[in-house]
Structure formats: C-alpha cells, structure tokens
Amino acid sequence: MSSTAKGVRARARMEVTAAIKDEARRQLAAEGAAKLSLRAVARELGMVSSALYRYFPSRDDLLTALIIDAYDSLGESAEAAHAKAADAGPVQRWTAVAEAVRDWALRHPHEYALIYGSPVPGYTAPDTTVPSASRVGLVFIGILREAHGTSGLIEPAPLPAALRPEAERMTADLAPDLPPASVAALVASWAELFGLVGFELFGQFNRVVEDRAAFFRHAVGRLAREVGLVDGQG
Amino acid sequence: MSSTAKGVRARARMEVTAAIKDEARRQLAAEGAAKLSLRAVARELGMVSSALYRYFPSRDDLLTALIIDAYDSLGESAEAAHAKAADAGPVQRWTAVAEAVRDWALRHPHEYALIYGSPVPGYTAPDTTVPSASRVGLVFIGILREAHGTSGLIEPAPLPAALRPEAERMTADLAPDLPPASVAALVASWAELFGLVGFELFGQFNRVVEDRAAFFRHAVGRLAREVGLVDGQG
DNA sequence: ACACATTCGAGAGCACTGCTCTTGCTTTGG
DNA sequence: CCAAAGCAAGAGCAGTGCTCTCGAATGTGT
Numbered sequence: 455m456s457s458t459a460k461g462v463r464a465r466a467r468m469e470v471t472a473a474i475k476d477e478a479r480r481q482l483a484a485e486g487a488a489k490l491s492l493r494a495v496a497r498e499l500g501m502v503s504s505a506l507y508r509y510f511p512s513r514d515d516l517l518t519a520l521i522i523d524a525y526d527s528l529g530e531s532a533e534a535a536h537a538k539a540a541d542a543g544p545v546q547r548w549t550a551v552a553e554a555v556r557d558w559a560l561r562h563p564h565e566y567a568l569i570y571g572s573p574v575p576g577y578t579a580p581d582t583t584v585p586s587a588s589r590v591g592l593v594f595i596g597i598l599r600e601a602h603g604t605s606g607l608i609e610p611a612p613l614p615a616a617l618r619p620e621a622e623r624m625t626a627d628l629a630p631d632l633p634p635a636s637v638a639a640l641v642a643s644w645a646e647l648f649g650l651v652g653f654e655l656f657g658q659f660n661r662v663v664e665d666r667a668a669f670f671r672h673a674v675g676r677l678a679r680e681v682g683l684v685d686g687q688g
Numbered sequence: 689m690s691s692t693a694k695g696v697r698a699r700a701r702m703e704v705t706a707a708i709k710d711e712a713r714r715q716l717a718a719e720g721a722a723k724l725s726l727r728a729v730a731r732e733l734g735m736v737s738s739a740l741y742r743y744f745p746s747r748d749d750l751l752t753a754l755i756i757d758a759y760d761s762l763g764e765s766a767e768a769a770h771a772k773a774a775d776a777g778p779v780q781r782w783t784a785v786a787e788a789v790r791d792w793a794l795r796h797p798h799e800y801a802l803i804y805g806s807p808v809p810g811y812t813a814p815d816t817t818v819p820s821a822s823r824v825g826l827v828f829i830g831i832l833r834e835a836h837g838t839s840g841l842i843e844p845a846p847l848p849a850a851l852r853p854e855a856e857r858m859t860a861d862l863a864p865d866l867p868p869a870s871v872a873a874l875v876a877s878w879a880e881l882f883g884l885v886g887f888e889l890f891g892q893f894n895r896v897v898e899d900r901a902a903f904f905r906h907a908v909g910r911l912a913r914e915v916g917l918v919d920g921q922g
Numbered sequence: 923a924c925a926c927a928t929t930c931g932a933g934a935g936c937a938c939t940g941c942t943c944t945t946g947c948t949t950t951g952g
Numbered sequence: 953c954c955a956a957a958g959c960a961a962g963a964g965c966a967g968t969g970c971t972c973t974c975g976a977a978t979g980t981g982t
Contacts, residue, residue, distance in 0.1 A: 571806025620899040642907040649883015673876040
C-alpha cells in the first residue's frame with residue numbers, strides 16, 4: 455500500500471470541511487446566522503456552490519456543525535475558568551465560571567445567539583448537539599458537588615410537595631449525590647444566569663442598565679447564594 | 689364635502705395595512721420570522737408584491753410593526769393578569785403576572801422569539817418600540833411600588849459599594865420612590881424571569897425539566913422572595 | 923495491473939426571495 | 953375641471969438554497 459493509503463482523499467476532505475467551517479464561522483461572526491450564505495462561503499473558497507453540498511448536505515447541517523463548535527467553545531471557556539479558580543471558594547468558582555460565560559457571549563455575540571437565542575426558525579437541533587451543549591451545565595454541577603463535599607453548600611428551604619417529584623427526577627438524572635432542593639435551585643439559577651446574559655446581549659438592558667459588568671457580578675453573586683453556595687473557611 | 693372627506697383613501701389604507709399585518713402575523717406564527725416572505729403575504733392577499741411596498745417600505749419595517757404589536761399583546765396580557773389579581777397579596781400578584789408572561793410565550797412562541805430571542809440579525813429595533821417594550825416591566829414595578837406602600841416589601845441586603853451608583857441611577861430612572869437595593873433586585877429578577885421562559889421555549893429544558901409548569905411556579909416564587917416581596921397580612 | 927465503483931468539482935437550471943423602476947389608472951384637493 | 957398625488961401592476965435585477973448531470977480524479981476488488 456502507498457504511504458497514504460486511503461488518506462489522500464480522506465485528508466483532503468477533512469481539510470476542505472474545516473475550511474468551509476472556518477469561512478462560515480467568519481461570516482457568522484461578521485453578519486449573523488441569517489446572512490450566512492452557502493454561495494458566499496463557496497465563492498470565498500474559490501469553489502462552486504454545488505461542490506459544497508458534497509460536504510454539508512444542507513445549510514442547516516452547516517449550521518448544526520457551527521452550533522456544536524460554539525457549544526464546545528463556550529464549554530471550554532467555562533471549564534478553563536473553573537480550572538483556574540480551583541483553589542478559590544465555591545462562590546468565587548461559581549462567579550468565575552459565570553463571568554466566563556458572559557465574556558464568551560460578549561466576544562461571540564452571533565454564536566451565542568445561534569445557540570441560546572431563538573433557534574433558527576424551522577430548525578430543531580438534532581441529538582448530536584446534546585453532549586456539547588451539556589458542558590457548561592456540567593461545570594456548574596461540578597461546583598455544587600465539590601461544595602457539597604466540603605460543607606460549602608447549604609441546603610435550601612425544603613421543596614413544596616408540588617415540585618418534589620420533579621426535583622427528585624432531575625436529581626436522579628443530573629447529580630444523585632446532591633439534595634433535590636439544591637438541584638432544583640441550580641437548574642433555575644442556570645436558566646436565570648443565561649437570562650441575564652441574554653438580556654444584556656440582545657439589547658434589553660439598553661436605557662436600563664449602564665454598568666453591566668458590576669450589575670452582572672452582583673446578580674451572579676445572588677444566584678450563588680440562592681443555590682446555597684457559601685465560602686466556608688475549612 | 690362628501691361624507692368621508694379624505695377618508696375613502698385613508699381608510700382603505702388603514703384596512704390594507706391591517707390586512708397585511710394580519711397575514712404577516714399568520715405566517716409568523718406558522719413558520720417563524722425567517723420564513724416570513726413579503727411576496728407570500730402579497731400573494732395571499734391577492735396583490736402583487738411591489739404594491740406591498742407602498743405600505744411597508746421594507747421587510748424590516750413590517751417586522752418592526754409586528755414587534756410592536758407583540759410587545760403590546762404581551763403587555764396587555766401582563767396588565768390583565770395584574771388587574772385580575774388586584775386583591776391578592778404581592779407575591780401572588782407577582783406570580784400571576786409571571787405566569788401570564790409564560791402563558792403568552794407558550795401561546796405565541798414565534799412572536800416571543802421575535803422580541804426576546806436573538807434579534808433578527810442585521811436588524812436593530814428603532815426607538816418606536818420602547819414604549820410597548822416597557823409595558824411588562826412597568827407592571828412589575830407597579831407590584832413593587834404597591835407592596836412598598838403596604839409593608840409587603842422587605843428591603844434586601846445592602847448593596848455593595850461597587851453597585852451603589854448604578855443602582856441609584858436605575859432607581860432615579862425607574863422608580864424614585866423605591867429603595868435602590870429593591871430596584872436592582874427587581875431588574876435582575878426581571879431578566880432572570882425571561883431566562884426561565886426562554887430556556888423552556890427554546891428547548892434548553894429538553895431532557896432536563898419535565899414538569900415545566902411546576903418548576904416555573906416554584907422558581908418564580910423564589911424570584912418574588914428574592915426581590916423582597918412578602919405576603920404580609922395587613 | 924486492470925476494471926469497476928465511488929467521490930468529487932463544475933456548470934446549468936429551478937423556484938424562490940427582497941427590492942426598484944416604469945407604466946398607466948384612480949382618487950384627491952385647489 | 954385639471955393638475956397632483958396615491959396606487960396596483962408588471963418587468964426586471966441580483967441574490968438565495970438546492971438538484972441534476974457530466975466528465976475527471978481517485979479509490980478498491982480480483
């Protein structure tokens with residue numbers, strides 16, 4: 455067999471696929487998802503538009519690939535922030551990860567809109583995206599779990615009867631070692647955190663909040679207390 | 689002068705404009721903002737596409753009109769829920785309005801996406817939308833204000849120095865009669881509330897939260913406590 | 923090593939979009 | 953009553969996603 459047995463084609467395919475995604479990401483960052491055009495991508499890459507369909511069977515498939523990459527990029531940022539704050543207390547770790555999420559969103563507004571804004575209408579994300587989409591959430595679960603092991607987690611008020619079954623179901627799925635009330639509070643805070651980021655990013659804070667960084671820091675600190683995180687010394 | 693002096697044309701214009709918006713709203717609800725097509729609207733109305741430009745100079749202008757209508761529709765729902773719960777305590781009023789927002793969102797997902805999801809890329813809402821967009825927020829401010837007058841509002845923990853100027857600025861703009869710490873908490877909870885709604889609507893709760901109604905109810909109750917609302921008996 | 927099968931790039935073409943411009947007809951106001 | 957403004961219609965431009973066909977390059981089984 456030759457030195458690159460089946461490689462010469464497979465490798466070229468990899469490279470072209472990557473080039474397409476890179477150029478698409480460029481257009482996405484520059485103009486937003488709606489103005490991402492397969493023809494423009496192909497044009498920029500010096501190929502004809504129909505050739506591009508050998509790599510992505512449709513525009514939606516290209517978008518899906520970009521969505522997965524965006525989730526991974528955000529997840530990496532969150533994980534990196536978590537690792538960097540490994541020596542700090544639970545509240546500080548929580549805050550650090552939250553700020554990493556916000557920073558990433560401000561740095562990649564169109565990609566954030568792609569994954570957390572309204573999904574491109576008529577399009578529903580396939581299951582392929584689930585693992586990448588879960589990464590940020592897992593970081594927050596990790597913070598709670600660590601805090602729970604070092605008395606840095608105060609169990610919140612007992613759950614009302616109406617929510618107990620749901621909370622126990624979530625707990626079994628997400629973190630069986632944590633109290634259901636904490637898991638329920640975490641999931642709520644998780645959604646609320648992205649509410650804060652989204653409102654800032656999508657202009658809802660215009661004419662309302664000026665010092666967004668300070669406001670976000672404070673709100674995120676309240677969320678940490680809300681899930682029961684405390685900076686115990688020991 | 690005739691019975692409808694300048695009315696015959698002006699009135700026809702009104703009617704056609706309304707018909708266009710109605711048909712556009714239909715398409716918006718059916719297919720989403722991205723698939724809203726001026727040509728399709730015109731086709732459905734039995735006119736040619738170029739005629740439609742006499743009423744809306746561009747597709748974005750049509751969308752803006754729909755956005756304003758959506759804000760008003762949501763605002764009306766919130767105001768109605770508030771009025772209906774006028775006799776209840778502050779926490780119940782808060783919860784009623786929050787549930788009205790969620791119900792409206794579930795009933796009009798594409799319109800919700802239009803106003804609270806990622807803005808249609810390349811498009812920034814003009815100032816015309818501000819009054820309609822403010823209505824929901826004003827309802828929540830009203831609840832706080834009423835509660836403040838009837839000892840139904842507990843002032844939250846004092847603000848950190850870093851947020852005090854911003855909180856005082858917001859207070860002066862939004863509700864000078866309320867404590868800055870309460871106003872800051874309200875704005876945060878406002879964003880967080882829409883985070884909860886958005887996560888449910890845009891599929892982020894798939895595979896995570898099952899009983900969304902119960903979960904939302906509980907989370908919204910916590911938000912009410914977070915802003916300091918209590919159901920005092922007096 | 924040869925023949926068969928698969929993969930790929932290119933081009934033409936279809937149906938659709940937002941938007942502009944011109945051509946006439948109708949309503950309006952002086 | 954007549955000029956001015958408002959209006960619907962049609963043709964047309966540039967762009968889009970996507971499909972199909974056709975050679976050429978690149979694989980694979982015998």
